[in-house]
Every structure is written in structure tokens, then in C-alpha cells.
Amino acid sequence: ALAIAATGMNAQQTNLEVIANNIANINTTGYKRARAEFSDLLYQVDRTQGVPNRSNTSLVPEGVSIGLGVKTTAVRNVHTQGELASTCNSFDLALT
Numbered sequence: 001a002l003a004i005a006a007t008g009m010n011a012q013q014t015n016l017e018v019i020a021n022n023i024a025n026i027n028t029t030g031y032k033r034a035r036a037e038f039s040d041l042l043y044q045v046d047r048t049q050g051v052p053n054r055s056n057t058s059l060v061p062e063g064v065s066i067g068l069g070v071k072t073t074a075v076r077n078v079h080t081q082g083e084l085a086s087t088c089n090s091f092d093l094a095l096t
Contacts, residue, residue, distance in 0.1 A: 007069030011038050014072045029085075032077045041068040 018036045025031040043066065084094050 004067065004069045007041065007071060011036075011070045011072055014075070018075055030082075032079055032082075034075050034077050036072055037074045037076060038070050039073045040070055043067055 015036045015038075018034050022033045025033075081096060084096075
């Protein structure tokens, strides 16, 4: 259980690092912000003894899914149009 919780803490640490990097570069010209993406790890299905079947006395198993954590799948740059700024230089240009 602690190892599963640790995967969540590691993923949140990565998310905080990406956000901190975005904030640190907020005034950097041409910087594209990043976004962390996560995915669930596989689920472990435990079969437990269930309730008796109505037609006979056999037991119907009921599945219990236990998640095995989360992992960071990617840190992607968000390519959106930034804000245009005037530089008062006749040789500067901006592309949209």
C-alpha cells in the first residue's frame, strides 16, 4: 500500500516541478509552457468468495479491482500562440 501511495507522490512531485518551471519562465521570450500527463498503472483483480447462487449452492466470485498506482507518461509542451509584444525595432517581425 505504501508503494502505491509513493507512485502518487512521485507523480505529484513531477507535476509541481513542471508548474514551477512554467512560473520561472513566465517572462522568457518564446517560452512554451509544459504540461505533465499521467496514466493509471494496471489494476490487480482479486477474486473473493461471493454470495451463493440461487439455483445451486455454488458461490459466485465477486471481483475487487485494486489500483497499482500512477506514473508520468509524458511532459509535453503546449504549442499555443503567445502574446505579441512591440519591440520598436523596424527589423523585428512576428509570426502568427
